[in-house]
Amino acid sequence: MFRNTLKSGIAALALMAVAPGAMAQELTIGLRAGPDSIDPHWSTLGSQAEALRHVFDTLVDVDEKLQLKPGLAVSWEPIDDTTWEFKMREGVKFHDGSDFTAEDVKFSIERIPEVTGPMPMTLYTKYVDSVEVVDDYTLRVKTKGMAPSLPNDFTRLFVVPSETGMEARNEEFNSGEKAIGTGPFKFVSWEPKGDMVVERFDGYWGEKPVWEKVIRREIPDDAARVAALKSGQVDLINYVPATDYLSMQNDSSLETFVSDSVYILNIAPSVKDEEPQPIKVNGQEVDGNPLQDLRVRKALDLAINRDVLVNIVLEGLGTPANQLMPEGFFGYSDNIPAPEYDIEQAKALLAEAGYPDGFEIDFTCTNNRVPGDAVVCEALAQMWSRAGLKVNAQALNGTVYFPAAAREEYTMTMSAWGTLTGEAAYTYGALVHTKDPEKGFGNFNRSGYSNPEFDKVFGEGAQTLEPEARKKLYEQASEIAMEDRALIPTVILQTVWAADADTLDFVPRIDQETRAYAITPQE
Amino acid sequence: MFGYLIGRLAQAVVVVFVMSIIVFVGVYAIGNPIDVMIDPGATAEIRENLIRQYGLDQPLWQQYFTFIANVAQGDLGRSMVYNTSVTGLVFSRFPATVELVLVSVFIATIIGIPAGLWAGYRPNSIGAKLIMALSVLGFSVPTFWIGMLLIMAFAVELGWLPSGGRGEVAQFLWFKTSLATSDGWAHVIMPALNLSLFKMGLLIRLTRAGMVEAMGAEYVRFARAQGLPDRQIVFSHVLRNISIPVVTVFGLELGSTLAFAVVTETVFNWPGVGKLIIDSIMQLDRPVMVAYLVLVVMLFVIINLVVDLIYARLDPRVRLKGGS
Numbered sequence: 019m020f021r022n023t024l025k026s027g028i029a030a031l032a033l034m035a036v037a038p039g040a041m042a043q044e045l046t047i048g049l050r051a052g053p054d055s056i057d058p059h060w061s062t063l064g065s066q067a068e069a070l071r072h073v074f075d076t077l078v079d080v081d082e083k084l085q086l087k088p089g090l091a092v093s094w095e096p097i098d099d100t101t102w103e104f105k106m107r108e109g110v111k112f113h114d115g116s117d118f119t120a121e122d123v124k125f126s127i128e129r130i131p132e133v134t135g136p137m138p139m140t141l142y143t144k145y146v147d148s149v150e151v152v153d154d155y156t157l158r159v160k161t162k163g164m165a166p167s168l169p170n171d172f173t174r175l176f177v178v179p180s181e182t183g184m185e186a187r188n189e190e191f192n193s194g195e196k197a198i199g200t201g202p203f204k205f206v207s208w209e210p211k212g213d214m215v216v217e218r219f220d221g222y223w224g225e226k227p228v229w230e231k232v233i234r235r236e237i238p239d240d241a242a243r244v245a246a247l248k249s250g251q252v253d254l255i256n257y258v259p260a261t262d263y264l265s266m267q268n269d270s271s272l273e274t275f276v277s278d279s280v281y282i283l284n285i286a287p288s289v290k291d292e293e294p295q296p297i298k299v300n301g302q303e304v305d306g307n308p309l310q311d312l313r314v315r316k317a318l319d320l321a322i323n324r325d326v327l328v329n330i331v332l333e334g335l336g337t338p339a340n341q342l343m344p345e346g347f348f349g350y351s352d353n354i355p356a357p358e359y360d361i362e363q364a365k366a367l368l369a370e371a372g373y374p375d376g377f378e379i380d381f382t383c384t385n386n387r388v389p390g391d392a393v394v395c396e397a398l399a400q401m402w403s404r405a406g407l408k409v410n411a412q413a414l415n416g417t418v419y420f421p422a423a424a425r426e427e428y429t430m431t432m433s434a435w436g437t438l439t440g441e442a443a444y445t446y447g448a449l450v451h452t453k454d455p456e457k458g459f460g461n462f463n464r465s466g467y468s469n470p471e472f473d474k475v476f477g478e479g480a481q482t483l484e485p486e487a488r489k490k491l492y493e494q495a496s497e498i499a500m501e502d503r504a505l506i507p508t509v510i511l512q513t514v515w516a517a518d519a520d521t522l523d524f525v526p527r528i529d530q531e532t533r534a535y536a537i538t539p540q541e
Numbered sequence: 542m543f544g545y546l547i548g549r550l551a552q553a554v555v556v557v558f559v560m561s562i563i564v565f566v567g568v569y570a571i572g573n574p575i576d577v578m579i580d581p582g583a584t585a586e587i588r589e590n591l592i593r594q595y596g597l598d599q600p601l602w603q604q605y606f607t608f609i610a611n612v613a614q615g616d617l618g619r620s621m622v623y624n625t626s627v628t629g630l631v632f633s634r635f636p637a638t639v640e641l642v643l644v645s646v647f648i649a650t651i652i653g654i655p656a657g658l659w660a661g662y663r664p665n666s667i668g669a670k671l672i673m674a675l676s677v678l679g680f681s682v683p684t685f686w687i688g689m690l691l692i693m694a695f696a697v698e699l700g701w702l703p704s705g706g707r708g709e710v711a712q713f714l715w716f717k718t719s720l721a722t723s724d725g726w727a728h729v730i731m732p733a734l735n736l737s738l739f740k741m742g743l744l745i746r747l748t749r750a751g752m753v754e755a756m757g758a759e760y761v762r763f764a765r766a767q768g769l770p771d772r773q774i775v776f777s778h779v780l781r782n783i784s785i786p787v788v789t790v791f792g793l794e795l796g797s798t799l800a801f802a803v804v805t806e807t808v809f810n811w812p813g814v815g816k817l818i819i820d821s822i823m824q825l826d827r828p829v830m831v832a833y834l835v836l837v838v839m840l841f842v843i844i845n846l847v848v849d850l851i852y853a854r855l856d857p858r859v860r861l862k863g864g865s
Contacts, residue, residue: 054623055624062580135621136575136591136621138579138580138583140587141583188623192625209633209812210634210817211816211820212812237706239808242704242705242808245704246706248696248697249692249700250700251706420572421573424573455584461583
């Protein structure tokens with residue numbers, strides 16, 4: 019009571035202090051993470067792409083559900099099995115006034131391998147064999163083999179002017195000298211882990227943003243970010259922690275925006291002939307690997323009460339998951355049944371598989387990568403113990419977890435995976451496909467899972483240019499992988515933004531990006 | 542004196558050397574930084590190339606010698622995450638930390654020492670007991686919690702001060718500092734106060750202990766017998782005698798606050814080095830970790846040196862000798 023009165027008093031003072039009009043023109047956003055550089059070809063980090071999108075445009079854009087839409091390219095089509103043709107938007111200007119042409123795209127593609135860092139953007143150009151400029155507004159890309167997902171890869175292809183020159187590195191971009199794009203905002207300044215300031219670009223080709231100036235302030239600490247919003251230092255914050263989300267529900271001065279994210283917490287049971295950490299019954303290591311038995315994997319799945327995970331463990335900020343991608347993504351299957359919770363059947367399946375009294379197993383998770391990973395980890399261990407298993411759950415810092423997971427030292431793990439490209443090839447190709455460095459598949463398949471039937475259907479999809487037919491094949495591949503419990507998806511995590519009540523209009527995005535030009539003041 | 546300085550310098554070099562080996566072995570034991578950073582969609586080929594590009598495929602001793610060879614040429618390396626020189630990166634954030642720490646040490650001193658003197662001069666008064674009780678709170682209540690309370694009170698509820706960040710910077714003499722603007726002071730005062738509480742508690746207790754002991758000492762009784770006023774006894778004789786432990790602890794605290802102000806920096810979103818180093822550890826950005834720790838070692842050596850020099854001033858019995 020006291021607090022709210024005080025608050026409105028302060029708000030009134032603030033209103034008087036700031037000249038009318040100035041408020042509607044400037045937006046300050048408190049963000050958990052920002053870019054590592056202003057060079058748009060330096061890193062694949064999500065927070066990097068999110069920030070640089072304000073200054074640079076990508077060849078292909080994505081909507082709130084990560085499905086493709088025109089960006090600097092207005093259309094694209096395959097003209098033969100290994101060639102894509104992109105038509106460029108006409109009349110687009112760079113911030114320095116020069117015209118945007120296909121030559122700039124060619125330069126950008128060729129610049130990437132020269133300058134990219136330890137989170138390499140070559141990821142998005144790995145299918146590119148050569149680039150040919152047909153005329154100012156037509157570009158042909160020859161691919162290494164068939165590359166149906168090339169337009170998806172180009173959703174992260176930021177375009178810089180060809181005058182940038184191959185020598186320019188991070189320093190020239192960070193200082194602003196080379197930070198010239200076609201985006202809705204011009205670059206003003208940035209410091210590592212600090213503020214990034216941008217100004218409206220009046221020559222922008224798309225809808226012009228309402229904000230004259232946008233300050234993207236990095237506030238990594240959750241509590242500090244919430245305090246900054248409450249004290250009026252910032253207008254909007256992202257990644258509101260679950261506990262604050264609950265209290266904000268009862269606070270009429272704040273408004274929250276919730277959306278599903280691309281991140282799903284998946285359990286990966288190792289199905290190798292010999293499991294990395296021994297599985298035991300009565301302290302004795304069992305023969306073979308029980309996780310190779312589909313009945314055991316099904317039992318693990320059935321013992322998970324996803325409603326409890328969502329409503330109690332995650333404070334409501336989640337959605338039960340039955341496959342590795344959220345609904346609406348390219349290759350999401352409607353035929354996969356909703357996840358079931360049946361502890362009796364789980365016990366029966368375990369008994370049938372020869373483990374009536376369960377077994378003892380190590381379970382390793384991350385504890386700081388996404389909100390809720392550690393608590394879900396603990397909760398899962400308890401749920402499985404009801405089915406008679408003894409689970410040694412361990413939630414580790416990502417710095418320790420990832421290198422060890424890459425060395426395949428864990429028997430069963432759980433970590434978050436985000437389908438950042440909005441389509442199945444990215445996720446199923448990396449996680450479920452048999453490990454095949456030659457073809458570039460199965461890079462993150464740490465469980466040793468290998469199913470020729472899946473590989474065949476998925477491989478066919480990867481070699482089909484026609485979108486509808488490819489989608490069908492990916493859906494079928496998802497169904498095979500999920501029926502086989504290659505991985506066990508648990509929950510889709512949700513993201514929360516918050517702003518002062520009735521101030522901003524904002525459509526949350528599934529990729530968690532906070533795009534200033536998509537935010538408008540509320541009338 | 543000169544020999545003494547040389548000896549100190551040699552010590553510093555040895556410590557830096559040992560510390561860099563520890564960091565190298567430590568990072569090596571955790572695993573490959575590339576596995577922490579790499580995007581999930583990367584192919585095995587991209588990963589292999591990167592590991593080679595950053596020399597992480599070489600045996601540890603070889604990586605270490607490459608590093609030493611570069612340091613010998615004055616190059617501490619480039620950050621893997623930011624791709625800028627690590628010295629530039631660390632020094633771009635160091636002024637913010639120095640600013641915060643200086644203000645907090647100043648607050649701790651001007652409140653802590655007089656409060657301690659008073660509490661030791663009249664140990665049985667109500668005021669002294671109150672001061673002692675508060676000093677216990679100062680170093681037993683966690684910093685982040687007090688920080689949050691301060692923010693809730695002064696930024697969220699009262700709206701007097703900003704909740705975090707560094708204020709406007711302006712030119713002052715030959716460097717840029719936020720202490721030259723009123724906006725800067727509004728930003729620094731709350732985090733500095735928060736950071737000073739622990740040191741303040743410590744200073745109060747140290748000063749009081751010294752004071753109580755000194756007040757019973759022979760020289761104080763003689764001084765009193767001589768008829769000197771208490772004011773003169775305390776400020777010109779006692780204070781000087783109890784300064785040695787206070788200066789020692791003060792020096793150590795100054796060093797550790799500069800190096801590890803990270804909790805306060807995080808809570809108040811202060812753009813200092815503490816936040817940078819924590820992020821670098823999380824991402825296994827080895828060049829930044831090494832450069833930062835080298836800086837910290839240097840700092841401690843310099844502070845210890847200054848403390849020793851002050852000893853010699855305070856106590857004529859102390860002599861500085863080479864290598865000691």
